[in-house]
Amino acid sequence: MNRFELTEDFAQSLDAADPLKGFRGQFLVPEQQGKQRMYFLGNSLGLQPKTTQGAINTILRHWAEEGVESFFTGASPWLDLHQSLLEPLSVIAGAKPTEISVMNQLTVNIHLMLVSFYRPVGKRTKILVESKAFPSDQYAIHSFLEHLGLDPSEILIEINAGSENVVMNNEDIVQMIERHSNELALVFLGGINYYTGQLLDMQQISKAAREAGAMVGFDLAHAMGNVQLSLHDWDLDFACWCSYKYLNGGPGAVAAVFVHERHHADQALKRLTGWWGYNKEERFAMHNRFVPEPDATGWQLSTPSILLYACLQSSLDIFTQAGWTNILAKQEKMIAWLSALITEIGSEHFTCLTPESRGSQVSLLFKEKGRLVYDRLFEKGFMVDWREPNVIRLAPVPLYNTFTEVWHFYSALKAIIFEVYANNNPVQA
Ligand SMILES: Cc1ncc(COP(=O)(O)O)c(C=O)c1O
Structure with a gap:
């Protein structure tokens, strides 16, 4: 009824x-x-x-009044802004604050995550994707594979390929993972499909992928700030999302990634690096050899956009107030x-x-x-x-x-x- x-x-x-x-x-x-x-x-x-404009103006004022000193001084030094985004985001993502890094844009982060989590070894080279994934995800994966000298048509296994079905079946996905368990290197799907709005059972898919010995990651552009997530407990290897949809971070808002803590100290994991991912204690000592932060921020590359951090912060404050x-x-x-x-x-x-x-x-x-x-x-x-x-x-x-x-x-x-x-x-x- x-x-x-x-x-x-x-x-x-x-x-x-x-x-x-x-x-x-x-x-x-x-x-x-x-x-x-x-x-x-x-x-x-x-x-x-309504608070976003004021948050931007505050950054502009600090820039005008203190210049570069704003990174280190004042009531909220710019160097600490990243940290203040992590707590509210961790609640929404169902992750530990140390498992999140707020950085770049979504497609850029997909590339960075592929560098770390696509690790083909021997016969284990395949990636399971959706045939109806958001185009940017498809472009990213194709170009990434081509960059490695691989042929996407030989590497990608597509769910619902050649089918009229736009909605996927979780059981089918799990069966596909099991069927390809000795050749799968990575499962990379959208947590919520952009076109149909379908929410996948990420816990079930993650479990199947890990049992098959594959890495598993999700594009959460349409899920973050929208549905309940437990990225840590679901045991995902990684996830990435943008912040301009349900997170109200503004057009081109700064994006974020989740990297499960089991990977933070894994020296064997490849990554593209930059000075902003360098161990904070010694970042400004300007050493030549890279030493990462011992958490997800070790995946950062560049000086963060403080203006975009401020925009996201003003929205996350509302999430915190609302609960x-x-x-x-x-x-x-x-x-x-x-x-x-x-x-x-x-x-x-x-x-x-x-x-x-x-x-x-x-x-x-x-x-x-x-x-x-x-x-x-x-x-x-x-x-x-x-x-x-x-x-x-x-x-x-x-x-x-x-x-x-x-x-x-x-x-x-x-x-x-x-x-x-x-x-x-x-x-x-
Ligand atoms: C599911 C999904 N993936 C990737 C993107 C691309 O994000 P960006 O333009 O921030 O890189 C979008 C954009 O809307 C999206 O909806």
């Missing part, structure tokens, strides 16, 4: 009882003719916290609410691609005229996104979306579908 009454009044009662309702006020919501838009794009670019378990509880309720409403529409014109195992994102696959539906939604103040060839993605985010907004999306979608498809009207695009 549905635990929701599908009415606007019910949506308002959910908002009234929401312990996180005050947090929307901490974000800047885009407007259309003086009215706040209904922004369901936390899966693409999270909203700007990660409260955020997750609202996330579950919100997606169940959206799902109940979409099921109620029950339109023959679209299907919901996203399986039960998911985070905040829902992907609606349209048979035809989907782009028109998207355009109409945009005109009416809804910000969702369009993914070629025929998918509308949206993600209600617990920190700033309301149950009533989700209700409005449902009523607008229902009306638009009626308008676009009724009597098979010839539609003017």
